[in-house]
Amino acid sequence: MNRRAFIGTMAALLYGSGCAGRIERTTATVDVTGLWEGSALAAVGHGTLQLRLEQEGSEVQGSIRNYGAMSACATGDGPLEGTVAGDVFSFKQTNSPVIGEMKVTSDQMSGVGSGHCGLFQLTLRRVNTSSSPAPKP
Secondary structure: HHHHHHHHHHHHHHHHHHHHHHHHOOOOOOOOOEEEEEEEEEEEEEEEEEEEEEEOOOOEEEEEEEEEHHHHHHHOOOEEEEEEEEEEEEEEEEOOOOOOEEEEEOOEEEEEEEEEOOOEEEEEEEOOOOOOOOOOO
């Protein structure tokens, strides 16, 4: 193979693999719809976090509730918006500076967030696959 053909082949392989990776990261491969609960751990302490999410395509709308020491790190309860790209859920609370990014695996997600108190570790588990409130007994 001559040098020009080799360079052309390598360029096509590199370009093709880059595009495939970009497409994979921008297509939602998980559905985060439902009620998620778990922990948030930061230098100031820990707290419980609850997300109520509804996903349509790669767009996510919902709400966030903070309990415990972590409630000082955010405005408290409020709306959130986010996106899913591949298996990564990224969000921001629209009434505070809280943002986060988590890897989703089935009914669990974990990752990091940041807010008034700096960085915090997030670990959540889906407790209900519906985004509507659970019926009261």
